[in-house]
Amino acid sequence: MVIGPPQPKNPVLGLRPQDEPTVVPDAALVRPMSVGDLRAVSMDLLGRPPFANELEPWIGKSRDAYVEHLLGTEAFWRHWWSEQLYYFMLIDTFRPRTDDVNEVPIKLAEGRLTVRDALHRIALTPTFDLRNPGADTFVTVVMEQYCGMVVQDAARELEIGKSAYDGNETRFLGQPAENQADVVRNCVEHKSATRHFTAREYERLTGMAPDKKDLIRWSRDLHKRPHAYVTLFAEWMRSTHYDERLVRRRPKSNRLFARALHVDLLDRLPTEDETESMRNALDGLGDPRPLRSLFARLILDSSKAPVPKKKDIPDPTLWVGAQYRRLLGREATQDELRTFVTAFHEPACRPETLLYAILSHAEYQTY
Amino acid sequence: MTHLTRRNLLRTAGAVSAGALLAPSMLGAPLFVPERKTQRVVLIAMAGGVRTRETFGMPDNVPNLVAMAKEGVLYPKLRTSNLGHFGATMSIFTGLAEARGIRENARGPDPTIFEYLRKDLGLDKGDVWVTTSGGAQQVNYSYGLHPEYGPQYGANILDGDGIFNREFEELLERWGKPKAADPEEQKILERLRRGMGKGDAVKDAEQQARVEEYILNELTRGTSDIRGAAAGDRKALRLARNLMSIFKPKMLGVVLQNADIAHSSYNGYVEVVRQNDAAIGELMAAIREDEELATTTAVFVCPEFGRDADLNARRGLDHGDGSDDLRTVGCAAWGPDFKQGATVTADHKTIDLTTTICELMGAKAKLAKGGRLSGLYS
Numbered sequence A: 001m002v003i004g005p006p007q008p009k010n011p012v013l014g015l016r017p018q019d020e021p022t023v024v025p026d027a028a029l030v031r032p033m034s035v036g037d038l039r040a041v042s043m044d045l046l047g048r049p050p051f052a053n054e055l056e057p058w059i060g061k062s063r064d065a066y067v068e069h070l071l072g073t074e075a076f077w078r079h080w081w082s083e084q085l086y087y088f089m090l091i092d093t094f095r096p097r098t099d100d101v102n103e104v105p106i107k108l109a110e111g112r113l114t115v116r117d118a119l120h121r122i123a124l125t126p127t128f129d130l131r132n133p134g135a136d137t138f139v140t141v142v143m144e145q146y147c148g149m150v151v152q153d154a155a156r157e158l159e160i161g162k163s164a165y166d167g168n169e170t171r172f173l174g175q176p177a178e179n180q181a182d183v184v185r186n187c188v189e190h191k192s193a194t195r196h197f198t199a200r201e202y203e204r205l206t207g208m209a210p211d212k213k214d215l216i217r218w219s220r221d222l223h224k225r226p227h228a229y230v231t232l233f234a235e236w237m238r239s240t241h242y243d244e245r246l247v248r249r250r251p252k253s254n255r256l257f258a259r260a261l262h263v264d265l266l267d268r269l270p271t272e273d274e275t276e277s278m279r280n281a282l283d284g285l286g287d288p289r290p291l292r293s294l295f296a297r298l299i300l301d302s303s304k305a306p307v308p309k310k311k312d313i314p315d316p317t318l319w320v321g322a323q324y325r326r327l328l329g330r331e332a333t334q335d336e337l338r339t340f341v342t343a344f345h346e347p348a349c350r351p352e353t354l355l356y357a358i359l360s361h362a363e364y365q366t367y
Numbered sequence B: 001m002t003h004l005t006r007r008n009l010l011r012t013a014g015a016v017s018a019g020a021l022l023a024p025s026m027l028g029a030p031l032f033v034p035e036r037k038t039q040r041v042v043l044i045a046m047a048g049g050v051r052t053r054e055t056f057g058m059p060d061n062v063p064n065l066v067a068m069a070k071e072g073v074l075y076p077k078l079r080t081s082n083l084g085h086f087g088a089t090m091s092i093f094t095g096l097a098e099a100r101g102i103r104e105n106a107r108g109p110d111p112t113i114f115e116y117l118r119k120d121l122g123l124d125k126g127d128v129w130v131t132t133s134g135g136a137q138q139v140n141y142s143y144g145l146h147p148e149y150g151p152q153y154g155a156n157i158l159d160g161d162g163i164f165n166r167e168f169e170e171l172l173e174r175w176g177k178p179k180a181a182d183p184e185e186q187k188i189l190e191r192l193r194r195g196m197g198k199g200d201a202v203k204d205a206e207q208q209a210r211v212e213e214y215i216l217n218e219l220t221r222g223t224s225d226i227r228g229a230a231a232g233d234r235k236a237l238r239l240a241r242n243l244m245s246i247f248k249p250k251m252l253g254v255v256l257q258n259a260d261i262a263h264s265s266y267n268g269y270v271e272v273v274r275q276n277d278a279a280i281g282e283l284m285a286a287i288r289e290d291e292e293l294a295t296t297t298a299v300f301v302c303p304e305f306g307r308d309a310d311l312n313a314r315r316g317l318d319h320g321d322g323s324d325d326l327r328t329v330g331c332a333a334w335g336p337d338f339k340q341g342a343t344v345t346a347d348h349k350t351i352d353l354t355t356t357i358c359e360l361m362g363a364k365a366k367l368a369k370g371g372r373l374s375g376l377y378s
C-alpha cells in the first residue's frame, strides 16, 4: 500500500526522479492543467485524486510533465495491477494474496518484469485456477480474456486447448502444448494477446476504441518490446483522444469511487481491505449510486472527516467555490454559488449538507 | 388492472397525442389481448449449471420444484445455449443466444426482458428487480446498450452476497450507522440538487433514497447472517422473498450460481440443489400466503444449462461435453393462467422464456429470437 505522494521514477523509461515539474519547451506539448485535468490524470494513472499537498505544485503546470512524473512509479503500477486483476475477475475471495503476487507492482516499477510477464503470472495463480475450474471453462477464459477470441468461432482450437489441458501432446495456437501451463503460455505469447491487451488498455484510458492502423502499429511494437508499455502509455496521454476524454468525462468505477471518496474527504487512501469491501458492496448494485451516497453520508457523519464548523467558515462563498473546485474540478456557476450560500445561512444546513449534495450528485460520479 | 383495460386507458388518454404517449411497440399491437390474471412474474435462472438428473430426475432433492410442476407445467427438455454461465444466463433474459465472454464484465448489445417490460408497460424502476448471488458481472443483467432501450429502462439489481455480508456490516460499524435524515435538512438538500448542474437530480435522488432505505432495513433482517452451502443463492432468494412482500414488483428476476461448485464436488453440488429448492420453497410460501400475490403471480424456474454426463477426475461435473445432460434442462412454470400438472415435451429453448413472459405480461420482446412456450395456458 502506497500512501502519500508518488514514489520516484521507473528506470525503464530512463527518466530522472524529480520533485519539481519540468516545463517542456515544445509549446504543443505544454498543456497547462486545470484542477479538473489534474484530478482526471491522477485518477487515470494512480486510481485516486491528488492529495491536498499535490494540488498547488501542479495546477497550471504541463500535463506532460505530470504524466512523466507519475508514469512507471510503483503507485502507477499498483493501480495498473489492480485494474488487471479486476479485468480477470480475481477479486473478493479470488483475490490472490501471496507475497509473490503482491510484489508484482514493485518488480514492474524496477523494470524486473514486463507487462506480459505480469499478465502471465495472473493465469498461473491458484485463485485463477479456482475461479475458472475445469478444462472447458479454463481454456475458454484464457482464450477470451488474453487473446480476445470468440471461442464459439474457434471451436476446434478450444477442443485442442482442452486436450492439452488434460495432458495430451498437441499444437495449441501454433505452438506445442501438453499441459495447463503450456495452454497459458501459448495464449499469453500469442500476437493476438498483445493486440487484445493494447486495445483494452487504450479503451480503459480514453474510453474509445483505437484506430485500426494505430492498433496494428502499437501492438506490433509492444509484442517485440513489452518493456515499451510506458512509452506507449505516454503517447496515448498526449493524444487528441485523451484531450477529448477530458472534456467528455468518464464514469468512476466503483473501486475508483471508493478511493476517491477517501482521498477527497480524509486526504488518505483507504486500505486495500477497506477499498475492496466498499467496492464489493457497490458492485452488488446495478445502479450503485444509492450506496455511493450512503458511503458519503457515513464518512461525513462519522466526524472523522475534517469538515470545518460553520462558525469557522468566515466567507461561505469562498468556501463553497473551493469545494466545487476540489471535488468536481471546476468553478461553481454564479447560480450555484447563490443557491449554496443561501442554504448555508439556514439553521438546518451544516457544511456537511453542502458537501453531501455535491458528493451524491451525478457529476461527482464522473471525472 | 388487466392488459385490455390498461391499453384502452392508454389509448384513450393518448388520443390527442398518441405518438408521444404510446411506446412504438404498442402502436402495432393487436386490439384484443386475452384477459389474464397474471400481473407479476418471478423468473428464477437456476444458473451455475444444473442437470435435470439431479432435479426432476431425483424428486427427493427438489420437493418444492416438484410441487410447483404438479400445480403448473413442466418442460422437461428445454434446449440451452452453450455460451458459458454468463452468456447462457444472459440469453434467458434477452431471448437471444449471443456469444458473451465467460468473464466479460460489460453490458451486452441486446435489450433484456426488464427493458421490454418497463418500456412497453410504462413500469417504474421500482417495479422491476433482479437479485443475484455473487459477483460484479451479475449487474450486467440489468440492461443492454440497445439505443431504443438501455439504462433508462433497466432493472434494480441487488447482489445478495456482495452487499449483505460480514464485510459490509463491518464497514457500517466502523463508520457508525448513518444518522436519520432531518426533514429540514432534507428540504435544503432538494433545493441544492435543483440548483446544481441542470437541476435534474431531484427525482433521481428520491428513487435512490428509497433503495438506500431498503438496503439499511434489509441489513436488520438477517440476510447477512446466511452462511454455509449455497449461501449466495440463498441470499438472492431471501432478498427476492423480501422484495416480493415489500414492493410486490411486476417483474423479479433471480440469478443463482452456487451449483457450479460441481466442478470440484458432486456431493457439494447436490447439496446446493437441495438448498436452492428449500429457498425456492420459502419464496413460494411467501407468494402463496399473500392473497394478492397468490392469485396474480407467475413463477418460472429454469437452469441456464446442465452439466456433463460423466464425472471428471476430481469426482466433480464440468460442462463442455455436448451431451444431452448439458444441452437440455428442465423448466417449471407455475401461475394463475397456466395449466396444472401438464408436461410439455414439444421442442423448445430456454430463450423462449423472454418472448413467453413478455407476451404474458402484454409486452413485446421485439428483438428476441425465441418462440413462445406451447401448452402453457389453461
Ligand SMILES: [Zn+2]
Binding pocket: A137, B048, B049, B085, B260, B263, B319
Ligand atoms: Zn462452471
